[in-house]
Amino acid sequence: MVASHSMIELHRLHRFFGRTKAVNDVSFEVEAGKVFGYIGPNGAGKTTSMRILATLELPSFGDAFIDGFSVLDDPDRVRRRLGFMPDYFGIYPNVNVREYLDFFARAYGLRGTERTKALNYVMDFTELDKLALKPIGGLSKGMKQRLCLGRTMIHDPAVLILDEPAAGLDPRARIQLREMIRRLAADGKTILISSHILTELAEMCDVVGIIEQGRMLAVGSVHDIQRGRSGVQTRTWVRVRVLGGGGGLANWLAERTDVHELQHDGELVSFAHHGQEQAHADLLREMVLAGFPIAAFGSQTKSLEEVFMQVTEGLVQ
Amino acid sequence: MSTIEVQSTRGIAAAPSAAGEPAPPTWLTRFDERLEKIGEWLNPILVKECRQALKSKQFVITFALVLLCAWLWSIAGIAILGPGVYYSFDGPEMFFGYYMILAFPLLVIVPYTAFRSLAGEREDRTFELLSITTLRPRQIVSGKLASAVVQMLVYLSAVSPCLTFTYMLRGIDVVSIVFILAYLFAGSLAFSLVALLLATVSRERHWQTVISLGVVVALCFAFFLSCIACYEVLRFSAFAIEERWFWLAHGAAATAYLSYFALFFCAAAAQLTFASDNRSTPLRICMLAQHALLAGWIALMVWEEQGEIQYMTIGVPMVIGISLATFHWSIMGMFLVGESPQLSPRIQRTLPKTSAGRALLSWFFPGPARGYVFVLANMAAAVGMALLGMLAWEAVYPPAPGLLRPVRFDQVVMLGVLCLGYVAFYLGLGKLVLAWLRNYSVVGALTSVLVHVILLLAGCGIPLVIHLMSDFRLSGYHLLHVGNPFWTIEEVVDAGGGRGGSIDAVSAVWIVAAVGLAMLVCNLWSILAEVRLVRAASPTRVAEEEAALAALHAPATQLPRSPWDEVE
Numbered sequence: 053m054v055a056s057h058s059m060i061e062l063h064r065l066h067r068f069f070g071r072t073k074a075v076n077d078v079s080f081e082v083e084a085g086k087v088f089g090y091i092g093p094n095g096a097g098k099t100t101s102m103r104i105l106a107t108l109e110l111p112s113f114g115d116a117f118i119d120g121f122s123v124l125d126d127p128d129r130v131r132r133r134l135g136f137m138p139d140y141f142g143i144y145p146n147v148n149v150r151e152y153l154d155f156f157a158r159a160y161g162l163r164g165t166e167r168t169k170a171l172n173y174v175m176d177f178t179e180l181d182k183l184a185l186k187p188i189g190g191l192s193k194g195m196k197q198r199l200c201l202g203r204t205m206i207h208d209p210a211v212l213i214l215d216e217p218a219a220g221l222d223p224r225a226r227i228q229l230r231e232m233i234r235r236l237a238a239d240g241k242t243i244l245i246s247s248h249i250l251t252e253l254a255e256m257c258d259v260v261g262i263i264e265q266g267r268m269l270a271v272g273s274v275h276d277i278q279r280g281r282s283g284v285q286t287r288t289w290v291r292v293r294v295l296g297g298g299g300g301l302a303n304w305l306a307e308r309t310d311v312h313e314l315q316h317d318g319e320l321v322s323f324a325h326h327g328q329e330q331a332h333a334d335l336l337r338e339m340v341l342a343g344f345p346i347a348a349f350g351s352q353t354k355s356l357e358e359v360f361m362q363v364t365e366g367l368v369q
Numbered sequence: 370m371s372t373i374e375v376q377s378t379r380g381i382a383a384a385p386s387a388a389g390e391p392a393p394p395t396w397l398t399r400f401d402e403r404l405e406k407i408g409e410w411l412n413p414i415l416v417k418e419c420r421q422a423l424k425s426k427q428f429v430i431t432f433a434l435v436l437l438c439a440w441l442w443s444i445a446g447i448a449i450l451g452p453g454v455y456y457s458f459d460g461p462e463m464f465f466g467y468y469m470i471l472a473f474p475l476l477v478i479v480p481y482t483a484f485r486s487l488a489g490e491r492e493d494r495t496f497e498l499l500s501i502t503t504l505r506p507r508q509i510v511s512g513k514l515a516s517a518v519v520q521m522l523v524y525l526s527a528v529s530p531c532l533t534f535t536y537m538l539r540g541i542d543v544v545s546i547v548f549i550l551a552y553l554f555a556g557s558l559a560f561s562l563v564a565l566l567l568a569t570v571s572r573e574r575h576w577q578t579v580i581s582l583g584v585v586v587a588l589c590f591a592f593f594l595s596c597i598a599c600y601e602v603l604r605f606s607a608f609a610i611e612e613r614w615f616w617l618a619h620g621a622a623a624t625a626y627l628s629y630f631a632l633f634f635c636a637a638a639a640q641l642t643f644a645s646d647n648r649s650t651p652l653r654i655c656m657l658a659q660h661a662l663l664a665g666w667i668a669l670m671v672w673e674e675q676g677e678i679q680y681m682t683i684g685v686p687m688v689i690g691i692s693l694a695t696f697h698w699s700i701m702g703m704f705l706v707g708e709s710p711q712l713s714p715r716i717q718r719t720l721p722k723t724s725a726g727r728a729l730l731s732w733f734f735p736g737p738a739r740g741y742v743f744v745l746a747n748m749a750a751a752v753g754m755a756l757l758g759m760l761a762w763e764a765v766y767p768p769a770p771g772l773l774r775p776v777r778f779d780q781v782v783m784l785g786v787l788c789l790g791y792v793a794f795y796l797g798l799g800k801l802v803l804a805w806l807r808n809y810s811v812v813g814a815l816t817s818v819l820v821h822v823i824l825l826l827a828g829c830g831i832p833l834v835i836h837l838m839s840d841f842r843l844s845g846y847h848l849l850h851v852g853n854p855f856w857t858i859e860e861v862v863d864a865g866g867g868r869g870g871s872i873d874a875v876s877a878v879w880i881v882a883a884v885g886l887a888m889l890v891c892n893l894w895s896i897l898a899e900v901r902l903v904r905a906a907s908p909t910r911v912a913e914e915e916a917a918l919a920a921l922h923a924p925a926t927q928l929p930r931s932p933w934d935e936v937e
Binding site for chain 1: 409410413416417420421424425493494495497498499500501502503504643644645646713714715718908909910911914
C-alpha cells in the first residue's frame with residue numbers, strides 16, 4: 053500500500069498512570085513499508101505506546117494515527133489495518149491450532165473461501181500446517197509465538213505491531229521468527245517491533261527509536277544512530293598511529309574538551325571523540341597542522357548495543 | 370465442525386470413483402455443505418464456545434450427571450409409585466423431580482459459565498485480542514448469550530424424554546409443562562445476561578472474586594426460589610389460559626422482561642465498548658421504550674377495566690404510574706448524570722446538524738447535563754400524561770354526586786409536582802457533587818450511584834436525627850422532613866394533602882417544587898454548555914475513505930445496450 057501519509061504516527065503522545073509518566077511527549081513517524089525498532093529498558097514506555105497504537109489504551113494527551121486514522125476517534129478503522137502481537141500469548145483452552153486461527157479469521161469478518169485461503173496462507177507462512185490439529189496447550193513457546201504471529205496477520209493488515217516477539221525464544225526459534233519478520237517487511241508491511249535483542253533489531257530495522265522513562269531519546273536510521281546523527285551526542289572511538297611515538301599527540305589531545313578516555317601505547321593513541329564524521333575530519337586536519345606525523349587515522353562505528361548503553365541510563369519509571 | 374473436516378468431506382465428494390466418473394454427492398454431503406454455509410454466518414464467539422464446550426470436562430461431567438440424575442429419578446419414581454403408576458395422578462411429583470434436575474444446570478451452571486467465560490477472557494487477557502478485532506461489543510455479548518442458549522437446549526434435550534414421560538402419567542397438562550419450561554428458560558437467559566453484565570463491572574482480580582462469590586450465592590438462591598415457585602404452581606395448577614387477565618398479565622410481564630433484557634444487554638455491550646464510542650444512546654432509547662411501555666400498559670389496563678374503574682377512581686392507576694415512573698427515572702438518572710461531560714470528537718461527528726435537531730435529539734447523546742434534562746423531560750411527560758389522562762377520564766365519566774373517591778385530582782397534581790421536584794433536586798445536587806469530584810478523581814457509574822444514595826440517606830436521616838434529638842413529637846410529619854421523599858409522598862397521597870391531612874405536606878410540595886426548580890437553574894450553565902456543541906466535521910482521512918467507499922458502492926452508469934440508447 054502506498055500512502056501519502058505515514059503509516060504509523062505518534063503525535064505528542066502522553067500516558068500517565070497517577071503520577072507516573074509512562075509515555076511523556078513521544079512523537080515519531082514510520083513510513084509505509086519500513087521496519088521501526090523500538091528500543092528501551094523495561095518500563096521505558098514501549099508497551100504502553102504500542103498498546104495505545106493497538107487501541108487498547110487511551111492516551112492522556114496527544115494522539116496516534118495508523119494510516120492516517122486516529123486511534124482515539126476511529127478505532128474500528130485502525131483495527132482493520134492493524135495486527136497487534138502483545139507480549140503475552142492469549143490462548144484459549146480446548147482449542148487446536150486451526151480452530152484458534154479460524155476463530156480470529158471469523159472475528160475479523162473473513163468468510164467462506166476468503167477465510168480458508170487466509171488460514172492456509174498463514175499456516176503455511178508460520179509453518180504451522182503440520183500442527184493444525186494439535187491442542188494449543190501442548191505447543192512449545194516458539195510454536196505459540198508463531199501461532200500468535202499467525203493470528204496477528206490473519207486479516208492481512210498493512211501495519212504490524214510486535215511487542216517483544218523474540219522474548220524467551222531459543223536461538224533457532226528466534227532465527228525463524230526473524231526470517232518471518234523479514235519476509236513480512238519484504239511484502240511491504242509496515243512493522244513496529246520492540247525487542248531487547250539489539251543485534252537482531254539492527255539487522256532488521258530501517259529506523260530505530262530509543263526510549264527511556266517515557267521520553268524518546270533518539271530516532272533515526274540504524275546508521276545515523278550509530279554515527280550520532282540522530283540528535284543524541286554519541287562518542288566515536290578513534291585510533292591514530294603517529295610515527296615516532298604518540299606521546300606528544302596524547303598530551304595535545306588531553307587539553308581538548310571533545311576527547312575522552314585517552315589511551316597511549318607506543319605509536320598508537322586511541323580515544324573517544326564527541327561528534328560526527330565532519331568533526332573527525334576537522335580533528336585530523338588540526339593534528340596535521342600541529343605538525344604530528346599521522347600515519348593512520350581510523351574511527352570505529354559503535355554497535356547499537358553500545359549506543360543504547362551510552363544513551364540510556366537504565367532508569368525505569 | 371472445523372474447516373479441515375469440511376475440506377476432507379468436499380474432497381471425498383469430488384473424488385473420482387473407481388470407474389473414473391465423479392461420485393454423485395450424497396445427501397449427507399449436501400447437508401454438511403448446507404450446515405457449513407449456515408455456520409459461516411454464525412457468531413464467531415458461538416462457534417468457538419461450542420467447540421470449546423464440546424471438549425471441556427466441565428460440560429461433559431455436568432451433562433452426564435444430568436442424564437444420570439434423570440435416569441435415577443425415573444427408576445426411583447417408578448419404584449416408589451409401584452402399580453399406582455397406571456392409575457394415580459403422580460405426574461406433578463415426577464415433574465417436580467425432573468424440574469429440579471433441569472433447573473440446577475439452567476439456573477446455576479449455565480449463567481455461572483457465562484460469567485466465567487467473560488470474566489476469564491478479561492483475566493487471561495484474551496478479551497484484549499478479541500476487542501481489537503472487527504467484532505463489535507454487542508456481537509461479543511450476543512455470542513456469549515447464544516452459547517448459553519445452546520447449552521440450555523442441550524440440557525433440555527437430555528431431560529425432555531423424561532418430561533414427556535410425566536405427561537403420560539396423569540395430573541399434569543401440556544400447558545403447565547410448557548409454561549414452567551418457558552419460565553425456566555427465560556429465567557436462565559436473564560440470569561446469564563445479568564452474569565455477563567456483572568463480569569464486565571471490574572477487571573480487578575479481587576473484585577472479580579467477590580462478584581463471582583456473589584453470583585454463585587445469588588444463583589443458588591434463585592434455584593431454591595424457583596423450585597418453591599414450581600412446587601406451588603404445580604400444586605395449585607395456576608395456568609388459567611382461558612382468562613383474559615392471564616394473557617394481559619403475561620403480556621405485561623413479557624414486555625417488561627424484553628425491555629429489561631434489552632437494557633441489560635445494551636449495558637453489558639456499553640461496558641465493553643471503546644471509551645470514545647457512544648455508549649449511552651442505545652441505553653437511553655431502551656429507557657424511553659420502557660417508559661412508553663409502562664404508560665401503554667397502564668392505559669390498556671385502565672381501558673380493559675373501565676367498567677370497574679368508573680365507579681371507583683382513575684386516581685389509583687395514575688398514582689401507581691407516577692410512582693413507577695419516578696422509581697424508574699431515579700435509578701436511571703443516577704447512572705446518566707454519572708457520565709463524563711467530555712464528548713469525544715467521534716461522537717461529535719454524529720451530533721444533530723440543525724438547531725431543531727439539537728433541541729429534540731441532543732438528550733439522547735452522552736453527558737451528565739443531557740442525561741439530567743432527559744430524565745426531567747421524561748418525568749414531566751409521565752406526570753403530564755397522568756394528569757391529562759385523569760382529566761379526560763373524568764370528562765367521560767364524571768364523578769357521581771356524593772361518591773367519595775380515594776384519590777382526587779389535586780392529590781395527583783401534588784404527587785406529580787413532588788416527584789418531579791425530588792428528582793430534579795437530588796439528581797441535580799448529585800450532578801454538581803460529581804462535577805466537583807471530577808476535579809480530583811475519575812468518576813464512574815458506581816461512584817455516581819454511591820453519591821446519590823449518600824445524598825438520599827442524608828436527606829432522610831439528618832432531619833430524623835434532629836427530630837429525635839428535639840422536643841418534637843415523633844409520630845407526626847413535620848416540615849423538617851421535607852428532604853425525605855418517601856415520607857413526604859406518603860403524607861401527601863395517604864393523608865389527603867391538606868384536607869384532613871397535615872398542613873405541612875402542602876407546604877412541602879411548594880418547598881420541593883421551589884428547590885427542584887432552583888437546582889435546575891443551578892445546572893443550567895452546564896446544560897447550555899452541552900447543548901451548544903455542534904456537529905464536528907469528519908477528519909480528512911475519514912472523508913477520503915468514505916468517498917472512496919461511496920464510489921465503490923455507487924451504481925454503475927448504465928451502459929447503452931443498443932445504438933438507439935446512445936442516440937437518446
